[in-house]
Amino acid sequence: MKTDDLIHLLASGDVRPTPLPVLRCMLLVGGGVLLAGVMMAWLLGVRADLSNAAAHSALWQKLLYTGALGAAGAFALARLARPGARTSALPQLLAVPVALIALLAALAMLASPPDLRASLFWGTTWKVCPWLIALLSLPVLAGIVGALRLLAPTRLRLCGAAAGLTAGALAAVVYCLHCPETAAPFVAFWYTLGMLIPAALGALIAPRVLAW
Amino acid sequence: MERITEVGGTSGSETRLHGLLVRGLAGDGAAYRDFLQSTATHLRAFLRRRLSRWPDEVEDLVQESLLAIHNQRQTYDTSVPVTSWVYAIARYKLIDWLRRHARREMLNDPLDDENELFTSADADASEAQRDLGQLLATLPAQQRSAIVHTRLDGLSVRETAAALQISEASVKVAVHRGLKFLAAQMRKAT
Numbered sequence: 001m002k003t004d005d006l007i008h009l010l011a012s013g014d015v016r017p018t019p020l021p022v023l024r025c026m027l028l029v030g031g032g033v034l035l036a037g038v039m040m041a042w043l044l045g046v047r048a049d050l051s052n053a054a055a056h057s058a059l060w061q062k063l064l065y066t067g068a069l070g071a072a073g074a075f076a077l078a079r080l081a082r083p084g085a086r087t088s089a090l091p092q093l094l095a096v097p098v099a100l101i102a103l104l105a106a107l108a109m110l111a112s113p114p115d116l117r118a119s120l121f122w123g124t125t126w127k128v129c130p131w132l133i134a135l136l137s138l139p140v141l142a143g144i145v146g147a148l149r150l151l152a153p154t155r156l157r158l159c160g161a162a163a164g165l166t167a168g169a170l171a172a173v174v175y176c177l178h179c180p181e182t183a184a185p186f187v188a189f190w191y192t193l194g195m196l197i198p199a200a201l202g203a204l205i206a207p208r209v210l211a212w
Numbered sequence: 213m214e215r216i217t218e219v220g221g222t223s224g225s226e227t228r229l230h231g232l233l234v235r236g237l238a239g240d241g242a243a244y245r246d247f248l249q250s251t252a253t254h255l256r257a258f259l260r261r262r263l264s265r266w267p268d269e270v271e272d273l274v275q276e277s278l279l280a281i282h283n284q285r286q287t288y289d290t291s292v293p294v295t296s297w298v299y300a301i302a303r304y305k306l307i308d309w310l311r312r313h314a315r316r317e318m319l320n321d322p323l324d325d326e327n328e329l330f331t332s333a334d335a336d337a338s339e340a341q342r343d344l345g346q347l348l349a350t351l352p353a354q355q356r357s358a359i360v361h362t363r364l365d366g367l368s369v370r371e372t373a374a375a376l377q378i379s380e381a382s383v384k385v386a387v388h389r390g391l392k393f394l395a396a397q398m399r400k401a402t
Contacts, residue, residue: 001344003252006275009344010282010391011245013362014369015236017286018388082287083304084296152284154304211308 025147032143032167036136036174044132044178058182061104065187066172068097069195073166077144080159081151087158094165098192105188120183126190129179133194134201137164137171141198145209156206164202168195225254225330230294237285248278250333255302257334262306266313271340272398277305279395299329308399342398350397355390358383 040046053059072094079085109117123129144163153159172191181187229250236244255274263270280301288297348356354376361372362383373380 001275001340001342001347003271003275003278003340004249005344006278007245007248007252009359009363010278011236011241011248012364012366013241013387014239014384015241015244016239017237017288020286082289082297083284083300084292084298085289086292086296152287152301154300 021150025150028143028146029140029170030143032140032146033170033174035139035143036171037177039139040136040174040178046177047180050177056182058184059176061101061184062176062179062187062191063173065097065101066169066176066191068100069094070166070169070173072097073162073169076162077148077159077166080155080162081148081153083152083154087155090162098188101184101188101192105183105185108184117185121185121189123181123183123186123190125179125181126186129175129181129186129190130194130197132178133168133172133175133191134197135171136174137167137195137198140170141167141202143167145202145205148210149212152212153210156210157203159210160202160204160206161199162202163206164197164199165195167202168198171195171198225250226293226295229298229330230290233285233288233294234290237288237290248282251281251298252278253333253335254330255298257332258302258329259306260334269309269313272342273305273309275340275342276309276395276398277302279391279398280305283392283395295330302329347394347397351390351393354378354382355386355393358386359390362387 047053076087076090076094079087079090108120112120141164144167148159148163172195175191175194181190229247232243232247232250236247252274255277256270259270259273259277260267263273281298284301288294348360351359357376358372361367361375362369367375369380369383372383376383378386
C-alpha cells in the first residue's frame, strides 16, 4: 500500500478527534477507590473512635500526606498518559509530600523522650500495615489501569509505577479510616512502604496491560 | 496562550507542523493531510537511519506510526510542541517493533534525541509491503464498509448511514473502531 493512499484514507471525512474520555477515566478510578473503601469497611472495619480521632491532628496529618501524594500522582499520570508531555519535574513533585512527612517525623522523634522513639517508629501494626495498604490498592490500580487503557502512555514502566504509587496513595487515604496509628514516623515509613509495593507492581505489569 | 518551544534548528518545522495540526484537529482536512504528508517524510528519514539493517520494513513502520498518530490525535495537547508528541509516538512504535524483531543489543542504541526526528526529511515514498485491500478485508464487515464508504468512496456520514441501514453515530463509531483494528492488524502482520 502506498503511504499516500493511507494518508488519503486518514485525512478524508471528518478529521476532528473525539474528546478525551475524562468522565470515563474518573468513573473508573472513583469506582476503584469505592471498592477499596468497601473492602476496608468489610474486611478491616472503620475505626470505632473515628469521630474522636477527627478532633486530633494525627488523623488529618495522615489524610493530608496520603491525599497530597495521591494528587501529585494523579497529576503525574495525567502527563504520562499522553505522548510527549514534559515529565522532568515529576519526581520533584512527588518528593514534596514525602519530604514534608519525613520532616514531621524527624521533628516528632526529636521532641520525644528517647525511650519512646522506637514505639513512634514501630507502632503496633507495622507487620500488617504496608500489606493492607497494598491490598486495598489493588482495586484502585485496576481502575487506574482501566483509565490508562483509554489513553496513550508511551513510557510504560514509568507510567505503571506512577499508577501504582497513585493507587497506593489513594488506598492509604481509605486505610486512614481504619488505622489506629498516630505517629508521624510510623506514617512516613510504613505508609510509604505500603505505597511502594503497588508502585513496583505497576511497573512490573505495565508492558502487558498498558501497551497499545 | 500557546507555548511553542524552539527546538534548535527544527523551529521552522515545529511552527509549520504545529499550525497544520491545530487546523487539522479543528476540522481542516487539507491541513491535516499536509500535516500527515510532512510528518511522513520526517518519520521516513528518522526510521531509515534507525532501521538501517531492515530497509524494507521502514515504510511499514512509517505507516504504522501515521496510523497511531491518527488514532491518538485526541491526546495532542496544543500547548506542547508537536515535535515531542510525534517523536514520543514514533519512538514507542519503533521500540515495540524492535522488541518483536531485533535482538536485545539493538535496544541499547540511544533513542533519546527528539530533535533528530525533524532535522531531515525523506520524501521518497516507496511502496510498503502490506496491501491495503488485504488489510481492509480483515476488518469486521460493518467497520470495513463504513471506512470504504466514508474514506475511499467519499460518501458523507449520512449517506453511509442510509446505505448501511445504521445510525450516523454508529457510522462514526465503526470508522473509529475500524482504524484502531487496522492499527492492531498492522502490528500483528509485521
